[in-house]
Amino acid sequence: MSDIKTDRKDLIGTNFILFIKQHTNAFWQSIFRLSVAPIASIITFIMIGVTLALPMSLYVLIINLQKLMVNTPTNGAEISLYLKIDTNKNEINNLIDALRDKSYNIKRITYISKKTGLKNFEAYLGISNVSHELEHNPLPPVLILQPQEKFSSQNEFNVLLNKLKSLPKVESVQLDMQWLARLQAIINLCHRLLYTIIFLFAIAVLLIIGNTIKLIMQKYKTEINIQKLLGATNNFIRRPFLYGGAIYGLIGSIIAWLLVDILIDFIQAPSQQLASLYDKAFNLQSLTLGSTALLLLFGIFIGYLGALFATYKEIQHSDILT
């Protein structure tokens, strides 16, 4: 089309300025289109907000459970140190002395001799005279260690366990903190559940925004038709709708953030009351600045994607009516 005449002098000098100008126009056009039907727009914002608030609430629940785990004192946690069967009394005393070193952070050490162990075993089984039936006592001497309360996570325990395993005459080490492992398992399950719910609700938001944009496009069918007739590119026509989708996503995620904050405020007092019954101080944590930013970006992205899906087929394949 090189020799087709155009008034190039009148065209805006640089492509960059043209790009900014067209995007600014598209943005304001999308705001205008949303403001034309304010009630419908507000309802859609709330729908998106509520839909996003549900997975965000689960996320907040998980971060608070994790916080609870981190802050949980290790009262009741016990480490069983099974010694080699041939360990003599002197070696055991040396080991106990070594474990009293501050670097191990052990609060209490209880020694269970082979003989006591067998007696406990008999009591546990509810039978007597097991020792008479056996030629040798098969049970090892055991040291029960109670760590200090400064241990707050499974990882810290793992460091201690590895250290204990490397001690002389130690056969095996067992941490008795099943409840902590269970809580960790629940959190892991919640994480999986969260990813699934985020995925499903993201699809829901995508469909809500896509459908809303499709309805708006029906309203502007004449305008789209005329714009195509006058030589507007598909991107030019699509742009205000894409901005519309992104705005829906952004405002929806702001509403979701507010709802989660309100929810946290609402359950803060009862959760503190519950914590006080366990002689603990516990504050529910809301979304952090980083999580909030991520939520807003996620909302914008989903809104944009929904609008992109909605507009693609409609604009690309729409017939021009003359």
Added chain:
Amino acid sequence: MITFNQVYKCYPQGQHALVDLNFTLKQGGISFITGHSGAGKSTVLKLIAALESPTSGIITINNHNINKMQHSQIANLRRQIGLIFQTPNFLPDHTIHENIALPLQIAGFRSNEIKKHVRTTLNKVNLLDKEFLFPDMLSCGEKQRAGIARAIITNPAIILADEPTGNLDPTLANEIMQLFMDFNYSGSTVLIASHNIDLINKFNCRTLTLKNGALINDAG
């Protein structure tokens, strides 16, 4: 230069709109295309503007085959063409100024330039005093002139007019035709589809006559 080479257009219902159409329109010329209703006049214009595609054959504009153009190239082509219809389609909730400014907005003009161009163009078609009225507030003739203003505002290389005087009385029709002559003097290639032989005969221009989709006469 617009060239039709063995162009056929057949609609899905089996109706033959154009049959083996061959012609060339030189750049900067003015031509009429005539024939009875259903002869294929509007189809020719729609094919040039890439609003429809031919069933077979090649249509070129300045040696570019428009049937092989991408979406963006077609959009670019349409920006070089001023389209005028018997009943111009305007956005009813936009003023005449806003409607006429649309092609400039699409082309990326600055708002102060748009304002200046719209006023100059409206002045050319004697509608400056109707600038801020809505389309429904204009008469048929005024709407047609507004449609012409929108088509010429970007100073297009090609002007395609489909029955531009169909709804107008003879005086107004002559005025409109005179406007097309003026655009042609300024260098645009003009193709006007009309069944009004009396009006066509008033201007000594090339006339293509279609009958049942076939070119039966090329005179002038």
